[in-house]
Amino acid sequence: MEASHRTNKALPLAGRLLALTGMLLAASMAQAADAVVTSPAVFGIPVDFILFGATLLCVALFHHYVLQVALTGLVTITAYKVMFTGFKTGAGIAGFGVHMAHEWVLLANLLGLLVGFALLARHFEDSGVPEVLPKLLPEGWLGPFMLLVIIFVLSGFLDNIAAALIGATVAASVFKRKVHIGYLAAIVAASNGGGAGSVVGDTTTTMMWLDGISPLDVLEAYVASSVALVVFGIPAALLQHKHMAISRDFQAAHHIDWARVGIVVFILVAAIITNVTVNLKFAAAAEHFPFLGAAIWVALLVAVPLRKPEWSLIPGAFKGSVFLLSLVTCASMMPVESLPPASWPSALALGFISAVFDNIPLTALALKQGGYDWGFLAYAVGFGGSMLWFGSSAGVAVANLFPEAKSVGQWLRHGWFIPIGYVVGFFALLGILGWHPQEKHKDAPAAVVQVQKAAPADAPPPVGAPGYQ
Numbered sequence: 001m002e003a004s005h006r007t008n009k010a011l012p013l014a015g016r017l018l019a020l021t022g023m024l025l026a027a028s029m030a031q032a033a034d035a036v037v038t039s040p041a042v043f044g045i046p047v048d049f050i051l052f053g054a055t056l057l058c059v060a061l062f063h064h065y066v067l068q069v070a071l072t073g074l075v076t077i078t079a080y081k082v083m084f085t086g087f088k089t090g091a092g093i094a095g096f097g098v099h100m101a102h103e104w105v106l107l108a109n110l111l112g113l114l115v116g117f118a119l120l121a122r123h124f125e126d127s128g129v130p131e132v133l134p135k136l137l138p139e140g141w142l143g144p145f146m147l148l149v150i151i152f153v154l155s156g157f158l159d160n161i162a163a164a165l166i167g168a169t170v171a172a173s174v175f176k177r178k179v180h181i182g183y184l185a186a187i188v189a190a191s192n193g194g195g196a197g198s199v200v201g202d203t204t205t206t207m208m209w210l211d212g213i214s215p216l217d218v219l220e221a222y223v224a225s226s227v228a229l230v231v232f233g234i235p236a237a238l239l240q241h242k243h244m245a246i247s248r249d250f251q252a253a254h255h256i257d258w259a260r261v262g263i264v265v266f267i268l269v270a271a272i273i274t275n276v277t278v279n280l281k282f283a284a285a286a287e288h289f290p291f292l293g294a295a296i297w298v299a300l301l302v303a304v305p306l307r308k309p310e311w312s313l314i315p316g317a318f319k320g321s322v323f324l325l326s327l328v329t330c331a332s333m334m335p336v337e338s339l340p341p342a343s344w345p346s347a348l349a350l351g352f353i354s355a356v357f358d359n360i361p362l363t364a365l366a367l368k369q370g371g372y373d374w375g376f377l378a379y380a381v382g383f384g385g386s387m388l389w390f391g392s393s394a395g396v397a398v399a400n401l402f403p404e405a406k407s408v409g410q411w412l413r414h415g416w417f418i419p420i421g422y423v424v425g426f427f428a429l430l431g432i433l434g435w436h437p438q439e440k441h442k443d444a445p446a447a448v449v450q451v452q453k454a455a456p457a458d459a460p461p462p463v464g465a466p467g468y469q
Contacts, residue, residue: 048077048080052077052330067320067322073327074329074330105286110203111318118316119311121162124158125162127256127264128256128257137174143237144171144183144246145236147174151164151190151191151194152190155192155193156195163195164191165398175244176244182240182414185411185418186417188392189383193228193382196224196225197222204381208367208378221379224383225425231417232418232420263303267299267300278291278292327361343437347373350377350384354391359382371438372438373438375433
């Protein structure tokens with residue numbers, strides 16, 4: 001009864017933490033009442049980031065109330081910006097309205113993709129393919145290693161959460177639910193690593209795609225994640241084989257629903273064609289309408305006569321999407337000019353930070369700041385969350401299937417090869433391809449763009465444009 005009482009108090013405590021943070025900063029905020037451009041700081045840290053950090057900390061501490069915490073943080077940060085500092089688009093409610101008018105297309109696209117991919121993943125699960133996967137596993141320690149490879153590949157075209165759940169379900173079957181915590185950590189790492197190089201494999205890479213980053217720029221993350229897979233996969237497979245070898249008396253499905261497999265392929269192809277077409281021919285229109293999110297749902301509805309989606313998944317997927325979109329909106333309001341310059345050390349650090357804080361807002365901040373090598377960033381924020389069980393949505397999903405994994409100490413103790421794999425993979429990418437940062441171009445001031453178009457080819461760049469000395 002006492003434990004239940006403490007649990008019921010968790011949500012009010014999260015709200016009080018955010019409120020206390022706001023009250024402690026009230027004096028600093030008051031000084032900014034007449035300033036729209038300059039954000040007040042405490043110990044050199046802008047108040048915006050302190051409030052955002054408090055929100056992410058509460059998300060990490062109160063896993064059962066993440067939606068309420070995220071919405072509380074969104075309201076707190078929005079109120080602070082409206083009342084004290086304003087936005088780059090203007091002060092007060094009007095500035096917030098203009099800001100959201102600029103952000104709504106990204107948010108709508110993400111909502112359509114996140115909920116749509118939840119239905120797509122169920123189509124794949126119901127196709128019978130996951131039940132046939134155990135037939136591909138060899139004897140000995142290579143069996144658990146091959147399962148990690150399969151999860152890695154599946155995550156490239158499925159959401160990494162779905163790939164992790166499929167892998168964990170297969171592992172529960174072939175290892176008779178005697179799955180080592182270290183191997184559970186490896187399942188999560190394989191799903192996160194496999195999605196890091198694909199714009200349809202992880203929400204973070206999809207955000208990059210929506211932001212105008214080429215899928216080829218993200219693809220290089222597979223160099224790092226493939227190296228990491230070998231580094232953590234072999235010791236994890238040996239550990240699992242010693243703990244419990246593959247059982248060969250499992251029942252494998254004899255039928256694959258190829259119609260559902262075709263629907264999965266159709267939806268993914270529709271998404272890719274839509275995004276490529278819009279970026280090449282309708283880039284201006286894409287800033288005013290969520291074409292990609294709409295395309296996913298059109299493809300889902302077109303396929304209904306063939307196979308109906310699991311509509312009952314929508315409420316849960318919508319709730320989870322609202323949580324992520326709340327954090328993305330918070331990140332969009334941060335003064336990124338106060339962040340350290342983009343560099344490979346900062347990208348490396350983001351991987352460790354994403355093990356504690358949600359990688360969605362971290363990605364949003366990096367996209368807003370610009371100047372990263374996007375393959376490095378995709379790998380860092382995608383794979384880095386694997387180092388702790390709550391560092392990624394895939395980890396939380398697997399831990400829900402295996403509650404014994406919900407221990408930071410045990411995860412770090414038995415999954416020690418995950419952070420080693422992360423670092424080795426990162427420096428392998430750095431050594432093989434090198435760091436090639438890309439500046440964002442779509443946020444360039446319109447006046448500068450017009451001058452660049454009108455200027456002769458041999459004319460010097462205008463003041464403020466790239467290349468100006």
